[in-house]
Amino acid sequence: MIDLGDIRKEYTQGHLDERKVAPHPLTQFHAWFEDYRATGPIEPTIMTVASVDANGQPWQRILLLKAYDENGFVFFTNYLSNKGQHFAANAKASIHMFWINQERQVQIQGSVEKIGREEAESYFHSRPRESQLGAWASQQSRPLVNRFELEQKFEEIKDQYDGQDVPLPEYWGGYRLVPERIEFWQGGAYRLHDRVEYVKQDEDWVIQRLNP
Ligand SMILES: Cc1cc2nc3c(=O)[nH]c(=O)nc-3n(C[C@H](O)[C@H](O)[C@H](O)COP(=O)(O)O)c2cc1C
Numbered sequence: 001m002i003d004l005g006d007i008r009k010e011y012t013q014g015h016l017d018e019r020k021v022a023p024h025p026l027t028q029f030h031a032w033f034e035d036y037r038a039t040g041p042i043e044p045t046i047m048t049v050a051s052v053d054a055n056g057q058p059w060q061r062i063l064l065l066k067a068y069d070e071n072g073f074v075f076f077t078n079y080l081s082n083k084g085q086h087f088a089a090n091a092k093a094s095i096h097m098f099w100i101n102q103e104r105q106v107q108i109q110g111s112v113e114k115i116g117r118e119e120a121e122s123y124f125h126s127r128p129r130e131s132q133l134g135a136w137a138s139q140q141s142r143p144l145v146n147r148f149e150l151e152q153k154f155e156e157i158k159d160q161y162d163g164q165d166v167p168l169p170e171y172w173g174g175y176r177l178v179p180e181r182i183e184f185w186q187g188g189a190y191r192l193h194d195r196v197e198y199v200k201q202d203e204d205w206v207i208q209r210l211n212p
Contacts (some may be wrong), residue, residue, distance in 0.1 A: 011103040011189065012188075013186070014103075015186060015188065021184065023205070023207075028198075032099070032104060035099075035102055041101070046065075047062070047063060047064070049063045049075065050096070051090070052090050052092060053086050054086075054089055059082060071176065072110070073176065074119075074175070076123060076175075078172055079172065080141075080142075080171045083141075084171075091113065093111065093112045093177050096108075104184070107183045110181070111177070113175065114176075124172065129166060133158055136166070137157050179200065182197070182198045183197040194212070
């Protein structure tokens with residue numbers, strides 16, 4: 001067994017006070033996200049998104065957060081992918097973001113809903129043309145014989161849409177995770193971390209501190 005017990009770090013960057021957090025979790029999220037973004041990470045919108053399959057097995061993968069407001073957190077993907085199939089049967093999902101520069105993590109639980117076609121069109125056409133073609137070339141999460149098969153498909157699609165706009169595939173679009181709970185975690189010395197959760201109750205957000 002490789003023993004990693006000696007790798008140890010103290011978390012000392014600050015505190016999160018449940019009496020001082022924003023009344024709305026989106027305001028708090030925005031403040032923390034902007035703090036993180038200001039540190040110049042390579043890919044600031046990275047998040048882990050969890051879904052649950054028909055056997056109750058959780059799955060996770062990295063996705064990019066593309067928009068957020070008080071209605072939820074939006075990401076784009078293939079509706080026929082593994083995650084798409086999970087969400088079709090069980091809309092429960094969770095987002096996790098870890099911002100090591102600030103020793104912070106945020107987790108969000110809720111349910112996903114598909115965004116409107118118009119919103120998806122607008123984002124799809126804002127992507128580089130090659131990425132639009134890539135969405136057509138990849139049957140995301142399905143088996144592939146080898147890389148050549150994928151590249152060949154890409155070339156076929158490229159020829160097919162030569163000189164034309166690339167249409168939004170029927171199976172491609174966005175999900176909005178509508179939050180029911182959001183937790184903000186700030187690392188603390190001696191593992192005495194600060195945790196503040198917001199839980200949606202009717203139209204209100206109830207705030208409480210949790211044990212670390
Ligand atoms: C940095 C990074 C960003 C990614 N962004 C996306 C994304 O926005 N949408 C997406 O469908 N897959 C994205 N992926 C690929 C996913 O992690 C995953 O492999 C893919 O969505 C298939 O997941 P599934 O089989 O669980 O459905 C990204 C991967 C990485 C490492």
